[in-house]
Amino acid sequence: MSTLTKVLIVLLTIASIFLCGIVVTYVANADNYKQKYDTLYNGYQAAKKNEDNAKTQLNNTIEEKDRDTGKLGEQIASLEEDINKLKSDLATAERDRDDANRKVNNWAAIVMDFSKTIENNEKLVKDALTERDLKEAELIKQGKELKDTTAALMENMAIVKQLQEGSKRLLEEKTELQNKLDQYLRQYGKAIAEPIPVTPGQEAVRLTPPTKDIDLNGSITEVDLKNLLAEISIGAADGVKEGMRFHLTRGDKFICDIVVLDVWPEKAVGWLELIQDQPQDQPQINDRVSTNL
């Protein structure tokens, strides 16, 4: 055997061992793809079944959901009707509540007013009772004073009676004097003013009573120059009295005087005095007469 053959044998053997070792190592460590495929295929089938089941369940659920949706739509519609009804009821109830609140407030205000009125009345009653007690005490006191005053009054009454008799006498004298004075003043168209009572003790000098103008105005209604008589348009109703003197004028001109002789309620007749000689200055109808110029 040649050397080359021997070398080739050795190299072949080494290469075989090396390559077989590599192949065995690779095969021993290689993945089991069939097993992996089976596992994955089984998983795939199971997933597909699950998908079908899920699709079926989904369809069922969708159908059920649609049915429920329809039912819920009907329920929502009926509930909306109920809600509208309840809203209208609520509005009515709120209106009733507001009315009731207003009534309650009104009644509360009325009750408050009544309470205040009652309190005021109670205060007034208390005050009235207190005042009544005070008045009773005062009345008792005044009753005692009245008894004393009555006794004093009885004494004074006797004195007053005496004074009244004296006063009566003085009054009669005064009336006589006043009548005389009145007759005297009436001739000149004057009258006595109301005397002012004066306390004799407080005045050092007693003044004479003042006079005032009677101030009667009228006109001539008839003239009788032969008898020197004339009739005037005012009488006793206007305050004309017998003896009163009137001045007869025409415009700014003095004509004559008239002294009243007789008086009727609405007219009077008097005596013409101080008649002038000129014919145009003779008294005429409608000439003015007055007590004062």
Next chain:
Amino acid sequence: MSPVVQSRGKKIAAADNLYTVILAVAFLVVLTAAVFVAYQCYTQYDTIFKIQ
């Protein structure tokens, strides 16, 4: 097949039977590997050559 004792001054050479043994070992190694690969194919894919 016994080794020939060479005379002094000559190279010592192995007998030819040794190379036969080496070849036999190589063959056994290749056979063992082929059997192992076939066994693995059969156990994993239920066949040796056919592709399913």
